[in-house]
Amino acid sequence: MDIREMLGDKYKEDMTAGELLSAIEELELVSAEETRNTVDKSTFDKTASELSKLKKELNELKTASMTDTEKLQQELDKATETQTKYAQELSKLRAKEIFVTAGLAESDYESLLEFVVSDDEEITKANATKLVDLVSTQKTAAEKAVRAELIKNTPTPPAGGSGGGGAITKEQFDEMGWKERTELKQTDPELFKQLSE
Numbered sequence: 001m002d003i004r005e006m007l008g009d010k011y012k013e014d015m016t017a018g019e020l021l022s023a024i025e026e027l028e029l030v031s032a033e034e035t036r037n038t039v040d041k042s043t044f045d046k047t048a049s050e051l052s053k054l055k056k057e058l059n060e061l062k063t064a065s066m067t068d069t070e071k072l073q074q075e076l077d078k079a080t081e082t083q084t085k086y087a088q089e090l091s092k093l094r095a096k097e098i099f100v101t102a103g104l105a106e107s108d109y110e111s112l113l114e115f116v117v118s119d120d121e122e123i124t125k126a127n128a129t130k131l132v133d134l135v136s137t138q139k140t141a142a143e144k145a146v147r148a149e150l151i152k153n154t155p156t157p158p159a160g161g162s163g164g165g166g167a168i169t170k171e172q173f174d175e176m177g178w179k180e181r182t183e184l185k186q187t188d189p190e191l192f193k194q195l196s197e
Contacts, residue, residue, distance in 0.1 A: 084119055091124035092117045098128040102136065170195055 003020070004011045010023045039047075063071070095116050099109040109131075116127040168184070173195040176184070185192040 087119050087121065088117060091119070091121045094121055095124050095128040098125065098132060102132040104132070104135070167191075168195065 006027070007020075007023050010026070012019075015023070066074070092113060095113060096106075096109070112131065116131060117124050118127070168191065173181070173184075181192070181196075184195075
């Protein structure tokens, strides 16, 4: 719905912003029934603040009424949670270390970390090592395939002539046509100069 449809007959071409605003205010876009269920911001903020304060007091009362054993258990749970968090971070660092040592860039392994890292550092190391071995094996296989393809497509060089190491003799030069002599001049100008004297 655009402004023309919303204002209907009240809309006129070339209305100023002030005229549009007053025309919109005259419309009852929100029914009185809908506004009954709303709360102004200051009341909402005051209530939210009181709720937060009451929750804090409740937690303090719970803590005060806890036995020493319960308090100790709560602290132990927090410590265990922190230990698990740090164990995962350490495992993540170990996996990164293995990947970097293998020559992988961060962009290569970053998306795989969540699948490799676990709470146990040894399991993480094993997972990272297996992944690096897999990548290395695939890389070696691809290199061998490319090398084999290059060798397959490389033409065999022609066999050498009867002269010493394929060198051209004066007699062979004298028997050459102008095209062959031009090629020789381009490929071996020194030999061409010797034979043409």
